[in-house]
Amino acid sequence: MLSFLLISFAMLWEVNSMALKGPALTRYDPCGLGLLHFDRISENNWRGVLHFGLYANLVEAVIEMEFKEETIISAHQTPYNITAKRTSQKDLIIHVMAPIPNTYTFFVTLKHFNANESDVPVVNQLMMNKVALCNEQIKAAQTITSLNVSEKYAGRHAHICGRRSIDHEELVSVRTEAKPGDWPWHVAIFVRDANNVLKYECGGNIVSSTAIVTAGHCVYKNGFKIGANRLVIVAGSSSHKDINHVGRQVLNAQEVILHPAFNINFSTADLAVIRVNTLRFTEYVQPICVWGPVYDKTKLFGSEATVVGFGSTEFNKQSDVLRSTYIMVQNDTTCVSFSPKVYGYLLNEFTFCAGYGPTSSINPRNGDSGGGLVVPAMQYDHKISWFLRGVLSKCGVSAGHKDCDPRYYVVYTDVGPHYSWIYHHAGLEFRSNVVTTH
Template identity: 55%
Template sequence: MFTQGLCIVCVLFLFGVNSMSLKGPRITRYDPCGLGMIHFDKLKDKVWQGVLNLGILNTNGLNGIEIQIDFEKRIALFEATQNTTLSVKNNDRDYNIKIPSNVPKVYVFYIAVIETGVDVPIVKRFSINNRTLCDDTIKDSQNVNKFNVTKLNDTKYRHVCGRRSLDHTELTSVRTIARAGDWPWHAAIVVKERITNIDRYQCGGNIISTTAVLTAGHCVSKNGINVDAWRITILVGISNLTDLKQSGRQVHNAVQVILHPAFSDVQATADLAIIKVTSFRFTEYVQPVCIWGPVYDKSSLFGKEAIVVGFGTTEDNKLSDTLRSAYTIVQNDFTCIAYSPKLYTSLLNEFTFCAGYGPSSNVNPRNGDSGGGLVVATVQSDFSVSWFLRGIVSKCGVSPGHTQCDPKFYLVYTDVAPHYGWIYHNAGLQYSSNVL
């Protein structure tokens, strides 16, 4: 236990690569075709929990609902949460689920893969009320070429944000080493030291356009001294900082640093900066994330699950150069203030929010993860998921006598939504629909 009110604010402006504390087993999720309608969470070898998010459908006027799930291999289905009519065909591969009335918002069931040598319950076809949302044809179309939506005679390059190619969309694991392309918008910011001329990892960042990375302001400015653009290098398309041979790796020199005009060393309110480069090349490994805004009522975030990503230490606190990711939960301001009034009362306002699992947690970003993003999965009108950047890692709590961020404290994020206009203007973005 740590005494409330005795913590200090850690500005996170360190040159060491000290990152997430990720303890416990990996969490693996399978999202057929990257849909927000259905996903499977791995419970143990061959056993998965299936979740149908039926609440995103407009079920008014529907006389029940019919769901068809065809698996690639044999599946045993058991322990469904609602009364349904279930039929099975094709040697335990094709399942038809009928809910005659009172369609629930969430339908939970459990399955086991019963074929030798197979672990993931690959879905061949998924449909609701005879509308096919996932099949081999749809999967074949989910590639980076489809994300390019530039039209003939367009004067600016247009690209869909927040989407990943199929190989990195369907099967994702956290609390483990990420693959290059799993979080293709994450960038590593490297700064050249003035005296030694040595390049050192500084912070995380987020690709938001072909020429811009959004990061924390304190990553490029401290005590009124700004980092010159010529000292900054941006690494993208990687999952390892030191592996120079990763196929998706791109290295870009910064050409401009734009610090938010309201930036303050001690506050998280406008802890933002944009680093400009000449041009990223969007590939399977390098993609832009969407920006949440301009609406920014943060109360709708409370209780939502999100993902944070960063480079740094492993669960045994040994330095590592590998990219890792973790789930986190956005908290109500009052929850964080109640835990440590002295720390959070001064940091939380309409431009910031806090997230984390609280005192019992050992999963949280730490020093060195500054500038990285908190991203939220958002279901679009085509039922596919797009990832939206909502927060930038800004401030953390430190227990007395220590200098490292303590994962038992909630993390404070700069909310990007109130700064939507500033971000779009300086990143050279233009708004358009994100539905393919």
């Protein structure tokens, strides 16, 4: 058995990012809703999932869908309290009665599909109990301009966080190269060396128009905090070396704020805020919401989240292209059982571990440090907002190697316990799903 130790991502200069074995996974969220999503199983074969569990005290639901194209609908089985019927080959009505299940799954294919066409089962209209949740008018209203809500907050620049333009809100693929605007809050952090050459160091997360949240060790070298004059932020780019990339913004750091409880050997407070002046929110640059102030990491256990990063591919070919993947948040006991000496040392109420275990090759690697573990949460308007829940802190390295081993679990600093500290230093005010800067 290989011996195992944990080291900080920042101690390595090589950039080896996502290990993403397997085909790309594509998800379609009509209007960015929390209620319904479709996962592509294979070409022209989609799994639809209705998430009734997101609605508390729901006793009955009638879901009416209208697809853009004629479809074929099937289900493995339909419980006695759920009926599904069709009034046309474009329509589907699902009636659910108590006891309401957490989810209901069905399968969709396009009836007339040509290989040179999109196989996405586009939903033109979705209603729940006669309330329109998605239609062409709602989609048209989901613009970047609509996310700017400054007029509601006198003297403040206010922007809805955790949202993307509709082009990227509805259809996104993981385990593949990201399109510009897919993950608009992720940035690349560069450090100037002694020869004034910029070298990629870490990822980071936009939380306001003037602040980036990253890992503390990303801005800490040889026992000292890196000066702001040495840091450069590249935002809005899914290829950070492409200087002509659409949506690209380059900013010099103005201030580096290291968490006062930061310790290079632990993940408890492995956080830093980099202040900049000033990000423009566009289709390609958007802020993510920060999880908190209430938090309970045990509710994360067993759930899938999304992680994003730059670097080389799983074939160790150098790449500067942004990639993403799903990752499983594990119960602390799973990771401690794997290596009591290591994970018992790092895991506490301020940290959590994630990964698919020793049989997997899907995980972040060196260079992904400082990037976020992000989770979706349904809001009052039935749509999903993305929240920063964890910042990548430490990885596992097997004996005789220097790179993070994707078979092992990684450790994240939980941002929930540090919510107030992040808000204070990012120049934010607490609002419901709104970023408000001074």
